[in-house]
Amino acid sequence: MYSQILLEHFENPRNLGEIPSPDAAATERNPEQGDTLRITMRIDGGRIAEARFKAFGCPVTIAAGSLATEMLAGMTIQQALELTDAQVADALGGVPEERIRCSVLVQKVIRRALGSLVAG
Amino acid sequence: MGPARMLTSHRMKYIYLGHNATTPLHPDVLASMLPFFAEKFATPASITHPPGREARDMVEQARGEIAAFIGAEPAEIVFTSGATEADNMALKGAAWAHRDRGDHIVASAIEHKAVLDSCRWLEKNGFRLTVLPVDRWGLVGPDDVDRAITDRTILVSVMHANSEVGTVQPVEEIARICRQRGVLYHCDATQTVGKIPFHASAIGCDLAAFSGHKFYGPKGIGGLFVRRRVRLDPLMTGGGQEKGRRSGTVNVPGVIGLAEACRIARRDMDLESARLLALRQRLHDGIVATVEGTHLNGHPVRRLPNNLNFSFEAIEGEALILAMRSVALSSGSACTSGESGPSYVLKAMGVPDDLAHSSLRFGLGRSNDADQIDAVVTSLGAAVRKLRAMSPKV
Numbered sequence: 001m002y003s004q005i006l007l008e009h010f011e012n013p014r015n016l017g018e019i020p021s022p023d024a025a026a027t028e029r030n031p032e033q034g035d036t037l038r039i040t041m042r043i044d045g046g047r048i049a050e051a052r053f054k055a056f057g058c059p060v061t062i063a064a065g066s067l068a069t070e071m072l073a074g075m076t077i078q079q080a081l082e083l084t085d086a087q088v089a090d091a092l093g094g095v096p097e098e099r100i101r102c103s104v105l106v107q108k109v110i111r112r113a114l115g116s117l118v119a120g
Numbered sequence: 121m122g123p124a125r126m127l128t129s130h131r132m133k134y135i136y137l138g139h140n141a142t143t144p145l146h147p148d149v150l151a152s153m154l155p156f157f158a159e160k161f162a163t164p165a166s167i168t169h170p171p172g173r174e175a176r177d178m179v180e181q182a183r184g185e186i187a188a189f190i191g192a193e194p195a196e197i198v199f200t201s202g203a204t205e206a207d208n209m210a211l212k213g214a215a216w217a218h219r220d221r222g223d224h225i226v227a228s229a230i231e232h233k234a235v236l237d238s239c240r241w242l243e244k245n246g247f248r249l250t251v252l253p254v255d256r257w258g259l260v261g262p263d264d265v266d267r268a269i270t271d272r273t274i275l276v277s278v279m280h281a282n283s284e285v286g287t288v289q290p291v292e293e294i295a296r297i298c299r300q301r302g303v304l305y306h307c308d309a310t311q312t313v314g315k316i317p318f319h320a321s322a323i324g325c326d327l328a329a330f331s332g333h334k335f336y337g338p339k340g341i342g343g344l345f346v347r348r349r350v351r352l353d354p355l356m357t358g359g360g361q362e363k364g365r366r367s368g369t370v371n372v373p374g375v376i377g378l379a380e381a382c383r384i385a386r387r388d389m390d391l392e393s394a395r396l397l398a399l400r401q402r403l404h405d406g407i408v409a410t411v412e413g414t415h416l417n418g419h420p421v422r423r424l425p426n427n428l429n430f431s432f433e434a435i436e437g438e439a440l441i442l443a444m445r446s447v448a449l450s451s452g453s454a455c456t457s458g459e460s461g462p463s464y465v466l467k468a469m470g471v472p473d474d475l476a477h478s479s480l481r482f483g484l485g486r487s488n489d490a491d492q493i494d495a496v497v498t499s500l501g502a503a504v505r506k507l508r509a510m511s512p513k514v
Contacts, residue, residue, distance in 0.1 A: 010442060016510060027512055034474050035436070038512035054512035058438045058453070062510060 002059065003093025005067075010059045015052045015069035026113035028105045035061040037105040039113060041072065048072045048080055060095055060103035064088050068106040077114050083107065134446045135492045139485030140283050140311065140427055141450060145377075146336035146486075152380040153338065156373040163369050165361060175372055182379035189382040190309075190330065190345060191319030198344045198365045199375055203310040204234040205355070206329035206344035209366070210306040211238035213352035214275050214327065215247055218304075222272040226303075228252045228260045228279065228289075229468035234329075235277050235308055252278070257419035258287035258469050265294050269301045279308040280318060280328075284452065284465045284481055285418030286427030288312070295324035304350065310334055310342075314385040315424055316393060320345045332374065336486065337381030341374030393425040396484050399493050400428055403482060406497030411504050415475055417452075417466060428482040431466075431475035435507055440480060443503035447496050452479035 002010075019025075022040035029036040035057030042050040051072040053065035068088055072080055085104040089095040095104060136144075156178075164179045166172025180194065187194045200206045215225060227239050229251050239249045250268045252260050260278050269276065276298050281288045291307055298305035306327040312318045313328075314335025320328050327350065331342035346352060346365070358367030407414055413433030429452075432440065437451030452463030453476070461467065462476035471479070482496075 007442075010439070013510065018512075033436075033477060036512055054510055056434065056507075056511040057436050059442045061436075062439060 002063075005091070005093040006059065006063045006095070009063035009066040009092070013053075013062060013066040015050075015066065015073075016054065017052045018054060019050060019052050024113040024117060026109050028108045028112065030057075030102050030105060033057065033102050035103050035105065037061060037065050037109050039065070039068065039072075039106075039109045041113060043077070043117070046076055048075050048077070058099075058103050060092075060099050061105065063092055064095075064104045064106055067091055068110075072110070077117060080110050081114055081118065083110060134448050135496055136448045136487055137482045137484060137496065138448050138450060140286070140334075140424070140481060140483030142333050142339070143336045143485055144487065145333075145338060146381060146384055148384060149337055149377045149380045153373040153377040156376050160372075162372075164372065165359065165369070179370055179372060179375050182375045185379045186343065186375075186382050189386055190313055190328070191321045191323075192345050193348065195363075196320070196345055196347060198346055198362045199370055199378075200329075200342050200344055200366060201340055201371070202333070202342035203232070203308065203329045203331035206331070206342050207232065207234035207306075207308055208238050209344050209352065209355050210327040210329060210346075211235060211275070211277060212242065213355060213365075214304050214306070214350070215242050216353040217351040218274045219247075222274045224248045224250065224270055224272040225275055225277070226250045226252060226265065226268045226273060227277040228254060230254050230258055230282050230284075230287075230465045231277055231279055232283065232308055232310065235279070235306075239277070247274075248272075254287075254468050256470050257422070258282055258285045258417075258465070259419060259422070260289050260294065262290055262293040262297055266297050266301070269297070269303055273301070273303045275304040275306055275327075277306040277308065279310075280312040280323075281309075281316075281424050281427075282418070282465060283311050284463060285429045285469070286311075286423035287419045288316070288422045288424065291323050291325065298326075299324060311424060314381065315389070315426060317389070320347070326350050332378040332381055335381055335385050338374050338377040341371050341378045343378070392486065396426045396488075399484055399488060399490065400425065400482075402490060403428055403484070403493045403496065406493065407500060410497055410501035415471075417469070417471060417479055426484040428484075429479060430482075431471065431479045432504055433475070433478065434511055435478045435504055437478050437480055439507055440478070440500075440503055443507055444496075444499045447499060450481050450483075451477075452481070453477045 019040040023043040025040040027038040051069040055065040085107045162171035162175040164176035304326040307325040313330035328345040333339040356367045415431040417429040437453035466476040
């Protein structure tokens with residue numbers, strides 16, 4: 001049902017936790033199932049130096065949070081803003097369409113966290 | 121150990137707690153069936169030759185044993201492919217045969233989908249449906265049954281026990297009300313036949329569905345109890361087998377295996393259900409002592425001896441199952457059921473959505489022992505702690 005990549009991220013999540021006094025942070029919750037993803041980031045010279053996550057929900061939510069923090073590290077803010085949930089789902093080895101909608105909350109979280117930096 | 125090897129080993133070696141979904145075939149059941157595939161392959165309809173007559177005799181002997189086990193006459197048993205077909209036959213067959221008399225069906229909100237979807241099909245075909253509520257334990261109120269029956273009602277369908285939460289319904293009382301009001305009562309006994317005593321004539325139901333693979337019998341065989349003189353239109357028409365009630369070549373190995381499963385259940389039921397009750401208590405106490413924020417779903421006493429259903433605050437069920445790795449379980453979470461929302465059974469009982477999403481069903485059976493139960497409790501505790509530590513504060 002799930003790819004080895006997804007299962008591996010679920011079992012051994014990377015960058016779990018919260019960056020103290022982060023440069024950018026946001027939390028998103030899917031109101032139907034309650035899946036929640038929080039990402040905190042440290043930004044250095046216009047690039048994301050470090051990203052950490054916390055998540056509540058199904059295995060997809062948790063694995064997507066873990067993988068996203070790996071993808072985000074080293075990205076410019078612009079690159080991060082262009083990251084889509086579909087890309088995260090692909091990198092997880094594929095997630096069914098309806099599950100992307102309810103469980104991959106990455107795009108919304110990043111845009112909420114970084115949107116204000118760009119606007120500011 | 122790399123993740124790939126770990127996953128392989130977890131597929132190979134796990135603790136099976138899905139006995140409310142299905143059970144492994146008992147070795148004695150398998151042995152009883154084997155001669156009837158290649159050696160004694162004749163169909164009981166072929167009474168013109170000795171092998172056919174032998175098959176007929178074997179099937180009729182099995183029918184007698186199965187009937188005795190569920191408190192019925194042999195002529196009251198119709199073999200089907202399982203409980204889904206039996207439920208379909210009961211609902212659609214009775215409604216259709218009695219459509220000159222009425223157009224109203226009553227069913228509880230927590231019936232199996234085989235019943236509920238048959239009711240919906242009947243609704244699409246001109247019948248009316250009343251869905252009975254259940255209380256917080258999952259119990260149907262006999263007074264609600266009485267109130268729901270009108271002079272147009274043909275049939276009431278209330279299951280003996282629920283597959284998700286194990287709640288055992290007051291079926292004798294419901295049967296009595298149906299008899300007094302002159303309507304048919306269908307009791308889906310899929311979860312009880314073979315686990316706890318089920319006696320059709322003592323309960324007083326008119327129809328009852330059951331299935332072999334729920335109690336160590338084979339998949340693909342089940343039956344419908346049809347009380348004498350109850351009219352049913354057949355779903356399957358053709359060769360007129362089962363006295364015209366269910367055409368199609370009888371599944372002889374399945375029938376033989378079902379009879380053997382009944383024999384084993386009759387012999388072992390008292391001891392095995394006492395053993396399972398003790399194991400379930402151990403699991404219950406272990407969970408409550410190890411994990412904070414738990415909620416028992418279903419009735420605390422009136423429930424199947426092998427079933428436990430818990431919700432875990434601030435946990436999602438599928439993640440919990442996956443985090444426990446080597447335990448085979450099911451959840452009321454939407455993500456595991458393929459439905460758009462969480463378990464309709466828990467919803468009907470008034471369980472909030474977040475707790476329904478976090479529910480696990482533990483179905484104990486013959487393969488489980490105290491060591492396994494202790495391992496499950498340990499694994500569950502660790503998984504809950506791990507997942508809760510991941511959770512952001514909202």
